[in-house]
Amino acid sequence: MDSKIAEADKAHAVCIPFPIQSHIKAMLKFAKLLHGKDFHITFVNTEFNHQRFLKSGGPKSLDGLPDFQFKTIPDSLPPSDSNATQDIDALSESLMENFLAPFSDILLELNTTATSSNNPPVTCIIADGFLAFTHTAASELGIPILVLFTVSACSLMGFMQFPRLRDKGLTPLKDESFLTNGFLDTVIDWILGMRDI
Structure with missing residues (x-):
């Protein structure tokens, strides 16, 4: 089978964690497990946390896998210490007010460019359970959504x-x-x- 056709037929999960370290870490581990089961993965993070990834791993640390890509959303917060967690209250408020449109734009872009980029269209969203805006985007675009609670069962x-x-x-x-x-x-x-x- 042609590798371009095989790539286009893969399931494509868009994974988006709540933008703090423990939630990102848990979602990234889950995304890696799905990738190991032949999923195409798009991991969505805030620009702030994406820069933290690059700072800790180096500028090319996120390059290399064509079927595991990273996209970013602006957090709409003022600059803060890159070595510390952002203000949770301000971040939570920004999530509710500012994340729906850029997240929807990413989903639309991924589906619009699927044919030309040889990437599969989005088949599901895997969202942190604390990100209500992802349900709105999924509903508006007709994409199935799964919720991952990255907190303990307790x-x-x-x-x-x-x-x-x-x-x-x-x-x-x-x-x-x-x-x-x-x-x-x-x-x-x-x-x-x-x-x-």
Whole structure:
């Protein structure tokens, strides 16, 4: 079979992590596993974190694999220390306000240039569970999406309890007195596998 035809027939996953180190590391490991199973991978990162990759590995560290490519999105934040994690609150706000359009543009570009570049069209998006804008892009473009929670199973189980905590009146705290009046000693005992929190 012609290698150009074989490349165009590959599954093409666009992987996008929440732009902080632990999430990037987990998503990159998952992307490498998929690549090992013959997926074409496009890994989307912020420009800030992409520059950190290049700084740590050298300017050519991300070159070399035609079926594993990197794309970037501007984070729309002011310059910050390249050796430190960006301000999480500002980054989270920027994600909600500024990432949908550039992410959609990347997906459109990948699908538009698929024929001329001999790359396969995007067949799925694998998004960090904290990136709601990816669901909008997937829906608008008709691309299947999978969600990868890069946190531990225990953290995920905890996050999944937020609605129930709210329904039981345990969150949000009513006022600052709840920090000192013993309320924080309330035992939560209904989460399977997580006793006596």
